[in-house]
Amino acid sequence: MTTRSWWGWGTVEDAVTPEERRALVERVRAVLPDADLTFHEPPDPAALDVPESRVEAGALFSTDPVDRLTHARGQAYRDVTRNLAGDLGQVPDAVARPRTEQDVVDVLDWCSGNDVSVIPFGGGTSVVGGVEPRELGRVVTLDLRHLDRVLEVDATSRAARIQAGVLGPALEEQLKPHGLTLRHFPQSFEFSTLGGWLATRAGGHYATLYTHVDDLAESLRVVTPQGISESRRLPGSGAGPSPDRLFLGSEGALGVITEAWMRLQAPPVHRAGASVRFASWERAVEAARLIAQSGLHPANCRLLDPAEAFLNAGSPSSVLVLGFESADHPVDALLARALDLCGDGEVVEGAAQRWRKSFLRMPYQRDAMAQHAMITETFETACTWDRFPELHAAVTTAATEALREVCGVGIVTCRFTHVYPDGPAPYYGIYAPGRWGSLTAQWDEIKAAVSEALLNAGGTITHHHAVGRDHMPWYTRQRPGVFGAALSGAKAALDPQGLLNPGVLTTRST
Amino acid sequence: MTTRSWWGWGTVEDAVTPEERRALVERVRAVLPDADLTFHEPPDPAALDVPESRVEAGALFSTDPVDRLTHARGQAYRDVTRNLAGDLGQVPDAVARPRTEQDVVDVLDWCSGNDVSVIPFGGGTSVVGGVEPRELGRVVTLDLRHLDRVLEVDATSRAARIQAGVLGPALEEQLKPHGLTLRHFPQSFEFSTLGGWLATRAGGHYATLYTHVDDLAESLRVVTPQGISESRRLPGSGAGPSPDRLFLGSEGALGVITEAWMRLQAPPVHRAGASVRFASWERAVEAARLIAQSGLHPANCRLLDPAEAFLNAGSPSSVLVLGFESADHPVDALLARALDLCGDGEVVEGAAQRWRKSFLRMPYQRDAMAQHAMITETFETACTWDRFPELHAAVTTAATEALREVCGVGIVTCRFTHVYPDGPAPYYGIYAPGRWGSLTAQWDEIKAAVSEALLNAGGTITHHHAVGRDHMPWYTRQRPGVFGAALSGAKAALDPQGLLNPGVLTTRST
Structure with a gap:
């Protein structure tokens, strides 16, 4: 048995x-x-x-202060610093823990009848203010932790019907006896839920192909104030715009995902991997691009810049961590071809292992260092290959300048978490000394500066962290205004009172 | 120079x-x-x-009767039989051939101001009544044939900005000097447009991976009555529901796609292929499933049932046509492994070549035989592997019974056009003797029977033919009602007068 930390990442035991x-x-x-x-x-x-809670506890929900406190926000650096400072912000008035889908319907009905907002919590690992009541009236937070079962497995089609509240490890544990895996491993895997992944278009650990939860979803079941939406289980369909793609990334603003049929895979048995060190960042980026465009589909193709490699993989050079895996056929020839594409890059030992170990400790270390007034946080984007050099220069310049201005000094690191044929997903890390008492404001200033740079350079405000409330100012500029209008139209049809996670994705209806 | 047939498929010269x-x-x-x-x-x-046209010709459009006649409907069997019977149905009042995007905006503005509906025509190859004015008021049909240029090529990211009116061959011709290809080859390739592919979520010739135009689209530019929507060029983004996925499959009901950045590929240089004959259909299906789930990603994995193989590939057994290709690495080992997965299937010669030749002639032969009162048409779906045997039995039974009842006799064939890890896309062919003068009604009766069977067996009413007007009764039952409400909400926001391709996707606003 472990205890979740009330103020920081993960469990007390693993801190x-x-x-x-x-x-x-x-x-x-x-x-x-x-x-x-x-x-x-x-x-x-x-x-x-x-x-004090402004709703009355009842069969549907708890108004216990500790329950409410532990559901008041997510797990971003700015959530941790606010917790450390005892700055509570708005706290939900109640926490509902439905045991059935009908309970979810009942909570939504009750909220509609009483003009109370509803925030689906997922596992509460949002790093973008996605689960936080902010400048809202009365709020009930919905915690689906009891809806945590794999309900049905179709081994022939390799798919399973799964309840949305299940956490990563419990999900994989239930699939294991069937010899199948969802193979979706976001960094938050231990503490985040299937429903949260789907609602935020989560990205898994793998670098290419089936790594985004979008592509793993076969059909969704969603409770909305206008009824339940259930799409058919279809491997492919051209019948109108995809219903699932509207709910994927809807962040609780269009409905509450309660179940999904998910595409599964056989666990890999063939593996091959290597890490390659490059003389320059530019050559390393070029190798990553060639591999992304080769059709080799590496499971891992994580590029670390020298600072990232130095901090987390023990090497002060650009390092490309490559891995191939298959449940069906040997992959050595694929690795050999990928190494060809690395040109004069040099194979090095141990970097992948050190990286992996470091990767899993990162969120714990971020929070530990916040207690010493260090600012340690990440932000991420994606762009096309042709724009990457310019975007990278603009973002690192903006970040470095912001750090100098806000903290006097600081380090910016970069890695690629995913690579696509048409572009990389760069992921940046910030390490700087903050001022105790001002950490949240300091981070917000840095974040605003880098977000401006990202947006102006043609990137996306988020590749897999979602929009939440924190990214709204940039998201509304990034998306086509006409699409924003369409999304508001869809929301008005499904949530006419505007009670579903207000402030996220659509500007609040008034 | 060739001449398009006014009543049937393709060109007069290739009939x-x-x-x-x-x-x-x-x-x-x-x-x-x-x-x-x-x-x-x-x-x-x-x-x-x-x-007579009910609008006045002007700078924006032509009201010439031949122009209007050749834009009155698509290329389904029921379009051909109505043409052969001289049954015109509703004809658009005018045809606009914009030369610039501003012309598109102007046409939409004029139509809004005059309460005239707009039907984007694409290449006019719709087989689902997608471009046909049916029970509408005044209608202008929009033909983007002059917007046919590749405007910009980004060789680094392997992407190009392309105007929506370009036909397949002209598109590939413009990409060729850059050493790149879109590699999207639907059966209608010669006569259909990029914009049409995007609006209908077209499926290409390839069996797995990057074959649907959805996955090839990097960003879209769409003219709507509320303004122009342009998404960012992003290889991946988790910023809310995908804007592009709302317009993909919108069939002209949400806006007019004028341009897209499309993901390109290097042309393949490594190829390997084989055809495999199976002792039974069930074993052949099993082999197709194993290959689809293997991660080998064949370019071709087309399964023909004995009737299909007999008619079009010269072999009265179930035949699996396999092909691998790559621009980067040899693929012989992949083919060898796929053949392993075929178990006791037997490699046969020549089937793939005969199939390919037959495939390209099919639409011409369908129309030629319609002149002899033969009913020759196809319909298609997709379902999960676990449901396929039952769906296949139900559909072939329904089709055979309908043929017996309507035509006295007939043949039903099946092939897989695409295979996914979680299910196949079965494509059915119908061959039966019709009654001259009643062909359209006879086909409609058969189509209704098989559509009911498909829908009841859990399939989709269309895998890659789109919804149009012909599939609406089944589409509205297939899609979640709540999603239908969301789509209507989005349409009301973008097209408040309901002038964009009315009768498609959303039930007509009143």
Whole structure:
């Protein structure tokens, strides 16, 4: 049994150990001798002044202050810093934990009848303010954790009907006896839910092909104030615009996903991998592009820039971590061809293992360092290959300038999480000394600067982190205005009172 | 220079030769000695009584009767039989051939101001009544043939900005000097347009992976009555529901696609292929499933049932036509592994070549045989592998019964055009002797029977032929009602007067 941290990432048991913390602090002190790295304990949640609920508890939901506090926001850096500062913001008035789909219908009915907003919580790992009541009236947060079963497995078509509240590990555990896997491993895997992945168009760990949850969804079941939408199980269909693609990425603003038929795969048995070091970032990017366009479809094709590789893979050069896997056929020839495409890149040992270990600890380390007033956060985008050099220069310049202005100093790192034939998904990391008491505001200033740079350089405000409330100012500029109008029209049809996650995706109906 | 047939498929020059016709008729007579195969000439179009236009010709459009006649409907069997019978139905009041995007805007503005409906025509190859004014008021048909240029090529990202009115061959010709191809080859390739493919979610010739135009679209530009929607060029994005996926499959009901950035590929240089004969249909289906789930991604994986193979590939057994291709690496090992998965299937020679030749002649032969009162038409669907045996049995039973009832006798064939990890896309052919003068009604009765069977067995009313007007009764039952409401909400926002291709996708606004 483990306990979820009330203020930071993951479980209390997996948080950084005192030794790990000491090592991290020493490492930072070596680079930033002047930084004030004083340790700050999180406040006692029992001592926090959780505002009174404005709804009456009943069979449908709890108004317990701890329940409400632990459902008040997601897991972004700015959520952690606000928690550490005891800054609660708005807290939902109640938390519903439906045990059946009918319970979900009943909660929505009740909320419609009482003009109360509804925020679907998923696993609560949003890093974009997606599950946070912000400047809203009364709010019920919907936690589907009890809807956590694989209900049906179709081994012939390799698909399963799965309830939306299931967490990653419980999902894989239920599929294992059938010899199948969803093979969807976002960094939040342990703590996020199928419904959350679908509602936010999550990206998995794999670099190419079937890695986005969009492509893994065969059909969806969604509860809306106008009734339940259930699409047919179809491997492909050209019957009008895809119903599922409207709900994928709808972030709770069009309905509550309760179930999905998901496409599964046989677990891989053939594997081959290597890490390649490059003399320059440009050559490394070129190799990643050639591999992305080769049709080799690597499972892993993660490019780390020298700073990222130094911090997390023990090498101060650009490193491309390559991996192939298959449940059906050997993949050595594919790896060999990919290595050909790396030209004069040099195979190095151990980087992939170090990277993997570091990857899993990152969110815990981010929160530990926040207690020492460090600003450690990420942001991500995608763009076409032709625009990448310019976007990368603009973003790193904007980030570096913002760090200098806001923090005096700081480091910007870059990696590619996914590569497509027509472009990469660059993922940036920020490491800078903050000022205790001002961390949230400092981060917000940096985030605004890099978001402007991303948007102006033709990128997307998010590749797989979703829009939430934090990205709304840039999202509304990025999407075509005409599409925004269509989306508002669709929302008005399904949610005429505007109660579903208001403030996300569509500007609030008034 | 070639001339488009006014009443049937393709060009006058490529229509069946007298020898080809004689051979076809003899072949049918051998199987159906009692059929009345009298030849019927198409009516003289100049002698047809094209109703007066109800709009005034101007700079924006032509009201010439021949223009209007040749834009009155698509290329389905029921379009051909109505043409042969001189049954005009409603004819558009005018045909607009914009030379610029601004012309498109102007036409839409004029139509809005004058309460006139607009039907985007594409290449006019709709087989589902998608471009036909049916029970409408005044109508202008929009023919984008002059918007036929590749405007920009980004060789680094392998993408191009292309005008929507370009036909397949002209598109490929413009890409060729750049060493790139869209590699999208629907059966209608010669006569259909990029805009039509996008608006109807067209499926290409290839069996797996990047074959649907949906996946080839990087960004779209769409003219709507509320303004122009242009999405960003992004290889991937999780910023809300995909704007492009709303317009893909919108069949002209939400806007007029004028341009798109399309993902391109290098032309393949490595190829390997084989045809495999199976002792039974069930074993052949099983092999197709295993290959679809193997991750080998064949370019071709077309399964022909014995009747289809007999008629079009010269072998009275189930035949799987396999092909692999790559621009980057040899594919012989992939073919070898696919052949392993075929178990005791037996490699046969020549079937693929015969199939290919037959495939390209099919639409011409369909129309030639319609002149002899033969009913020759296709319909298609997709379903999961677990449901396929039951769906296939239900559909062939329904088709056979309908043929017996309507025509006394007939043949039903099946092939897979595409295979997915979770299911096939079965494509059915109907061959039966009709009654001159009643062909359209006879086909409509057969079509209704098989559509009911498809829908009841869990399939989709269309895998890649689109919805149009012909599939509306089944489409509205297939799609989730809640999604239908969302789509109507989106349409009301973009096309408040309901002038865009009314009767398609959303029930007509009143």
